[in-house]
Amino acid sequence: MKETKPVMSGAEIFFECLKREKVExxxxxxxxxxxxIYEKLYDVDFLKHILVRHEQGATxxxxxxxxxxxxxxxxxxxxxxxxxxxVTGIADAYMDSVxxxxxxxxxxxxxxxxxxxxxxxxxxxxxxxxxHNFLVRxxxxxxxxxxxxxxxxxTGRPGPVLVDLPKDVINSVCEFEYPEKVEMRGxxxxxLGHQNQIKKAAERIRKAKRPLLYVGGGVIMxxxxxxxxxxxxxxxxxxxxxxxxxxxxPMSDPQSLGMLGMHGTYWANQAVNNCDLLVSLxxxxxxxxxGKIDAFATGAYKIHVDIDPTCIDKNVVVDLPIVGDxxxxxxxxxxxxxxxxxxxxxxxxxxxxxxxxPLHYEKHDGKLxxxxxxxxxxxxxxxxxxxxxxxxxxxxxxSQYYKFNHPRSHLxxxxxxxxxxxxxxxxxxxxxxKDRPVISIxxxxxxxxxxxxxxxxxxxxLPVKFIIINNSFLGMVxxxxxxxxxxKYSFTDxxxxxxxxxxxxxxFGMKSFFTNRPEEVDSILEEMMQIKDGPSLAEFRVEKExxxxxxxxxxxxxxxxxxxxxxxxxxx
Amino acid sequence: xxHTISVLVENQFGTFNRVVTMFSGKGFNVxxxxxxxxxxxxxxxxxxxxxxDDKIIEQVVKQLNRLIDTIKVVDLSGSPKVERExxxxxVFYQKGNRADIISVSNIFRxxxxxxxxxxxxxxxxxxxxxxxxxxxxxxxYGIKEMARSGTxxxxxxxxxxxxxxxxxxxxxxx
Ligand SMILES: Cc1ncc(C[n+]2csc(CCOP(=O)(O)OP(=O)(O)O)c2C)c(N)n1
Numbered sequence: 001m002k003e004t005k006p007v008m009s010g011a012e013i014f015f016e017c018l019k020r021e022k023v024e025x026x027x028x029x030x031x032x033x034x035x036x037i038y039e040k041l042y043d044v045d046f047l048k049h050i051l052v053r054h055e056q057g058a059t060x061x062x063x064x065x066x067x068x069x070x071x072x073x074x075x076x077x078x079x080x081x082x083x084x085x086x087v088t089g090i091a092d093a094y095m096d097s098v099x100x101x102x103x104x105x106x107x108x109x110x111x112x113x114x115x116x117x118x119x120x121x122x123x124x125x126x127x128x129x130x131x132h133n134f135l136v137r138x139x140x141x142x143x144x145x146x147x148x149x150x151x152x153x154x155t156g157r158p159g160p161v162l163v164d165l166p167k168d169v170i171n172s173v174c175e176f177e178y179p180e181k182v183e184m185r186g187x188x189x190x191x192l193g194h195q196n197q198i199k200k201a202a203e204r205i206r207k208a209k210r211p212l213l214y215v216g217g218g219v220i221m222x223x224x225x226x227x228x229x230x231x232x233x234x235x236x237x238x239x240x241x242x243x244x245x246x247x248x249x250p251m252s253d254p255q256s257l258g259m260l261g262m263h264g265t266y267w268a269n270q271a272v273n274n275c276d277l278l279v280s281l282x283x284x285x286x287x288x289x290x291g292k293i294d295a296f297a298t299g300a301y302k303i304h305v306d307i308d309p310t311c312i313d314k315n316v317v318v319d320l321p322i323v324g325d326x327x328x329x330x331x332x333x334x335x336x337x338x339x340x341x342x343x344x345x346x347x348x349x350x351x352x353x354x355x356x357x358p359l360h361y362e363k364h365d366g367k368l369x370x371x372x373x374x375x376x377x378x379x380x381x382x383x384x385x386x387x388x389x390x391x392x393x394x395x396x397x398x399s400q401y402y403k404f405n406h407p408r409s410h411l412x413x414x415x416x417x418x419x420x421x422x423x424x425x426x427x428x429x430x431x432x433x434k435d436r437p438v439i440s441i442x443x444x445x446x447x448x449x450x451x452x453x454x455x456x457x458x459x460x461x462l463p464v465k466f467i468i469i470n471n472s473f474l475g476m477v478x479x480x481x482x483x484x485x486x487x488k489y490s491f492t493d494x495x496x497x498x499x500x501x502x503x504x505x506x507x508f509g510m511k512s513f514f515t516n517r518p519e520e521v522d523s524i525l526e527e528m529m530q531i532k533d534g535p536s537l538a539e540f541r542v543e544k545e546x547x548x549x550x551x552x553x554x555x556x557x558x559x560x561x562x563x564x565x566x567x568x569x570x571x572x
Numbered sequence: 573x574x575h576t577i578s579v580l581v582e583n584q585f586g587t588f589n590r591v592v593t594m595f596s597g598k599g600f601n602v603x604x605x606x607x608x609x610x611x612x613x614x615x616x617x618x619x620x621x622x623x624x625d626d627k628i629i630e631q632v633v634k635q636l637n638r639l640i641d642t643i644k645v646v647d648l649s650g651s652p653k654v655e656r657e658x659x660x661x662x663v664f665y666q667k668g669n670r671a672d673i674i675s676v677s678n679i680f681r682x683x684x685x686x687x688x689x690x691x692x693x694x695x696x697x698x699x700x701x702x703x704x705x706x707x708x709x710x711x712x713y714g715i716k717e718m719a720r721s722g723t724x725x726x727x728x729x730x731x732x733x734x735x736x737x738x739x740x741x742x743x744x745x746x
Contacts (some may be wrong), residue, residue: 132640
């Protein structure tokens with residue numbers, strides 16, 4: 001007997017699909033084109049809908065949720081302006097390979113192309129910044145498109161997928177059937193690395209004299225950090241991480257060299273430059289990491305493990321590519337290495353570099369500095385918190401001074417460098433993370449880019465700690481103006497135009513703090529940690545003109561690394 | 573160096589656009605791009621003529637493969653292939669040189685597909701270099717307008733031994 005399939009409306013199918021995908025939370029904002037979905041949502045109880053204040057906020061919240069949990073973040077917005085407001089978040093998720101699915105309302109199919117009210121070709125607009133996108137033109141394709149969207153977003157190299165839902169499709173009815181399996185002949189991510197290549201890599205590691213593991217966000221996404229730990233520990237290998245890789249290996253472990261690249265540690269960059277074997281794991285040789293390509297790790301045999309073949313040989317030509325899921329490859333690599341390499345001398349050299357040029361800032365002049373706050377925060381939370389940074393100097397200082405000991409505990413916008421990421425992303429993370437503090441760190445500039453979402457945190461009583469490192473400047477840009485643009489501080493001084501952040505926090509209904517004195521930092525942090533029934537905010541007014549060191553100027557080499565501000569006398 | 577790349581894609585809304593967007597977004601060169609149905613209606617074949625050094629072509633192929641809707645990508649350069657392009661060329665003629673133009677067309681095995689009191693339209697099919705040569709000669713007479721289809725290409729069939737059935741089953745070939 002033929003099984004009868006239930007007949008459902010588009011809106012019902014939509015929610016039934018989300019249920020099958022085990023979606024727990026949706027970040028959204030309603031509008032004309034999604035009214036039917038919101039009508040249905042009224043009776044849906046298996047998921048939580050979070051009403052944001054701006055659709056960009058919704059996308060970053062979905063990112064924060066996804067980065068913190070590894071699950072797919074879901075966004076639901078209306079057509080036209082609702083859809084275009086998601087663009088920055090989608091681009092951000094694309095650059096940092098964050099699995100999110102964005103549902104956009106669309107005008108009815110017969111109106112598409114007519115410049116109808118609130119029409120935007122969001123599928124066209126987001127084509128270059130999504131892993132894939134769908135315009136569902138017929139209700140019969142609705143369930144399978146949603147199924148594929150979740151599958152594509154979360155498998156292989158993760159990324160954002162957009163599903164555009166025309167009004168008439170949502171309003172019509174159809175037999176519902178959820179595809180058991182996804183079959184796409186054009187999309188079959190290769191998980192297992194090539195056996196022989198892995199054998200060769202193991203042999204290289206065994207024989208290396210100066211090996212280095214260069215770890216990117218891929219290790220975290222694939223869940224391969226235990227395997228990484230095993231490989232590094234059993235073979236006593238030094239590990240350096242990219243901005244997105246921080247926490248893949250515990251940074252308080254002596255084998256961690258911290259971050260490499262433009263604002264990376266001196267010793268990590270020296271190690272890259274002098275290693276004879278560079279094993280890149282789920283990283284992509286970004287220009288902020290490599291600096292001048294021709295001078296990058298010139299003496300090293302380079303192994304590159306990545307699930308995305310387009311990453312391989314894109315920026316740096318490598319000797320041994322292994323296309324596959326980093327977790328799988330790491331496990332096999334660790335099992336394959338018969339004996340650890342003999343690298344005592346290499347470690348001695350690295351320790352020398354560590355002593356030669358440690359991270360440094362002025363501690364004794366009684367002034368409040370960002371580095372001090374971040375160091376305190378690291379001690380205070382023992383590297384156990386989920387830290388969500390924005391973009392700028394405070395972001396780099398966090399990467400230097402906060403010792404991340406766990407994967408998925410450092411959330412930041414790396415590839416796109418999106419100011420305004422931290423506030424909403426921390427909120428998204430806080431909906432999922434309940435056992436550790438979630439701390440948002442922003443500059444005074446970036447904080448103002450999505451501060452409308454503070455109310456979302458207040459309303460949902462999320463104990464996010466919003467920290468504003470206020471240097472009264474768009475600090476990172478100011479730094480470049482000082483170093484590379486003739487000290488023309490063009491439109492970066494916010495001294496006279498910042499709001500009163502403490503009052504602002506209070507207006508949103510948060511306990512809010514302010515200080516510009518180092519001795520008060522402890523007690524403020526202490527108090528913030530005690531507030532568990534809602535968010536709190538602290539403005540730390542720091543030195544205006546501090547710079548992030550070390551810095552390797554864009555496109556330069558470690559020889560050009562600056563480790564401190566030159567005073568005028570030294571410059572002559 | 574020029575490369576002819578053959579791509580099998582899902583015959584779906586927006587697929588062509590996706591490929592074009594990728595090429596412009598990544599800054600790859602395109603000399604020509606053509607698309608049409610294949611033996612199975614749900615699959616289209618794109619033939620793309622692009623240019624770049626080995627590193628760039630490697631990226632072109634990888635980026636094409638990365639698109640969800642691409643089923644198979646083959647760089648045909650270096651392997652035996654049949655390449656064809658079609659051109660429609662409208663040329664001005666004067667009293668006295670009409671026969672010349674017709675004989676040029678004949679040399680290139682062209683067809684006269686239209687004529688009026690001032691112009692003559694020639695259809696020429698062949699490998700791209702043949703079209704190039706014909707265009708060069710016809711420019712001497714004055715080309716009024718021209719339309720070229722872009723290259724389409726297939727790998728040359730290898731001598732096949734064995735089971736016909738098996739071949740039919742594997743009918744997705746590049
Ligand atoms: C949306 C966006 N606009 C502009 C920039 C360029 N930008 C990079 S860092 C920066 C300054 C950030 O200043 P602030 O938020 O105060 O942080 P700080 O550097 O002082 O820590 C700017 C403007 C950006 N990254 N993102």
